[in-house]
Amino acid sequence: MLAELRGLNEECGVFGVFGHENASQITYYGLQSLQHRGQEGAGVVMSDGEHLRGHKGEGLVTEIFNQDIVNGLTGSSAIGHVRYKTAGGGGYENVQPLLFHFQTGSFALAHNGNLINATSLKSELEAQGSIFQTTSDTEVLAHLIRRSGLGSMKDRMKTALSMLKGAYAFLVMTEKEMHVALDPQGMRPLSIGKLGDAYVVASETCAFDIVGAEFVRDVQPGELITINEDGLQSEQFAVATNSAICTMEYVYFSRPDSDIHNINIHSARKRLGKMLAKEVNIEADVVTGVPDSSISAAIGFAEATGIPYEMGLIKNRYVGRTFIQPSQSLREQGVKMKLSPVRGVVEGKRVIMVDDSIVRGTTSKRIVTMLKDAGAKEVHVCISSPPIKHPCFYGIDTSKSEELIAAHYSIEELRDLIGADSLTYLSPEGTIAAIGHEQKNGECGQCMACFTGNYPTEIYPDTKHPITKC
DSSP, X not given: OOHHHHOOOBOEEEEEEESOTTHHHHHHHHHHHTGGGOOSEEEEEEEOSSOEEEEXXXXXXXXXXXXXXXXXXXXXXXXXXXXXXXXXXXXXXGSSSEEEEETTEEEEEEEEEEETTHHHHHHHHHHTTOOOSSSBTHHHHHHHHHTSOSSOHHHHHHHHHTTOOEEEEEEEEOSSOEEEEEXXXXXXXXXXXXETTEXXXXXXXXXXXXXXXXXXXXXXXXXXXXXXXXXXXXXXXXXXXXXXXXXXXXXXXXXXXXXXXXXXXXXXXHHHHHHHHHHOOOXXXXXEEOTTTTHHHHHHHHHHHOOOBOOOEEEOTTSOSOOOOSSHHHHHXXXXXXXXXXHHHHTTOEXXXXXXXXXXXXXXXXXXXXXXHTTOSEEEEEESSOOOOSXXXXXXXXXXXXXXXXXXXXXXXXXXXXXXXXXXXOOHHHHHHHHXXXXXXXXXXXXXXXXXXXXXXXXXXXXXXXXXXX
C-alpha cells in the first residue's frame, strides 16, 4: 500500500562505493534506487583519500542533488543515506550520513535500523562529558567509537559495536577505509557487490542493478567488513545468534526486483498470495491489489484461485509527497488523489482486495468505501501477512501498541470498522512457509515480532520511549 497514506514506514536505506572514479554519480543513482526506503532526507559524504566532505538536505534525492552538486563531490569513495523522519525526528541535523571531524582525522556514519538501548547509552555518555548534536540514535555509535581507545578504527568499532543492542546496518567511512557492520541477528538487509574493481554496498540488491554492479554476497549477522586499498577483509565482531531478518522486508518494504538472502521479493510476495488463497474460501469475480507492494501477492492469489486479476485500483504517480490538508474532507480527498478505483473493473463485481497489511485501519476503510462507491457489489479484504498486533523496536515506525488497530479489535470487529464484507489474514505459519527461509536449529530465520510478540532480542526500558530512529 502507499506508505504515505498508511503511515507504515521503514526508516532508511544505505549505499556505499569504494574505489571508483565516479563514486558521486554512482551513489546518486544508488540512492535514487533506494528512495522507497526513505523520502524525508538524503545525504552523501565523499572521500578523496585525504578529506571527507558531504552534502545533505531534507526532501527527495532529486530535490537535494543536481548535476552541479554531484559533479562537485569529488573522490573515489562515498557513503549515502535516505531516511524517513519520525515523531520529533525531523530536522537537517538528523539527516545522514553524520560527519565528524577531529584533530586526528574524520569519519562519517550511515545507519539503517534502531538501537533499543540508545537512551541508556546516551545517558551514560552524557554523564561522561559527551555532547550530542542530534536526536538520532546513530550518533551514539560515533561517541562510542571515540571513547573506545587508541587502536585502529576497526578495533574501536568492534569495541563500540559490542555495546549496541537492536537492529543495525552501519556504513562507517574514514579518509582511506570503509567499514560495514550488521547486527548479530541480521535484522536489516545489507549486501556487497562489485563494479569493476570497486566495491559497492547497499540495503537492497536493486541498487546494484541500477548502477551496473554485480551481486557478490549478503553481509552476515555479526560481521564487520573493512574495505581499503588492500581489498575486503571480514571478521566476526559478535557471535551470530538466531538470524532474524525482518519479515516486513519481504511483505512490504523492499522493492520487488531486490533479493534478500537469495529470495526474490516479487516471487516471495506471489507465494504469500498463493498461500493466502489456500487459507481462504471466497467466491468472487475479480482480484485486485493495492498498489504497489500488494500487486505481486494479488497476482499470486489470482493464479492460485483462477479468479481473474484486474487493475481495480490505480495509483496516481504524479501527486507530490505532501498535500495541503486544512480539513478532514480535504484529507480524504488527498487519498482519492493518490489512489483511485477503476469503475469499469469493479462495478457490479464481487471484489477481492489483496493488501499486504493493516496498521491503523483508516486507509483500508477509505479504499473499501471507494470501491463500493465505484459500484463494487462486495469487497472482501485479504491480507498477505498476519495481523500486526505488537510494536516494532527495530526500525519501523510502529513503536506504540496504541497505533496498531489489530491489537485492540478482533478480526470481525476490524472487518466491521473498515466496512468490508469479509476480512482474512494469512497465518504466521503460512507466512513463514511462503517466504521460504531455510530452517536452522528450529528457527525460521525471520523476525515475526510485530505479528507474534516474540522478540529476537531482549527488550530494554528504552523501547518504551525510543529516541529518533536512524
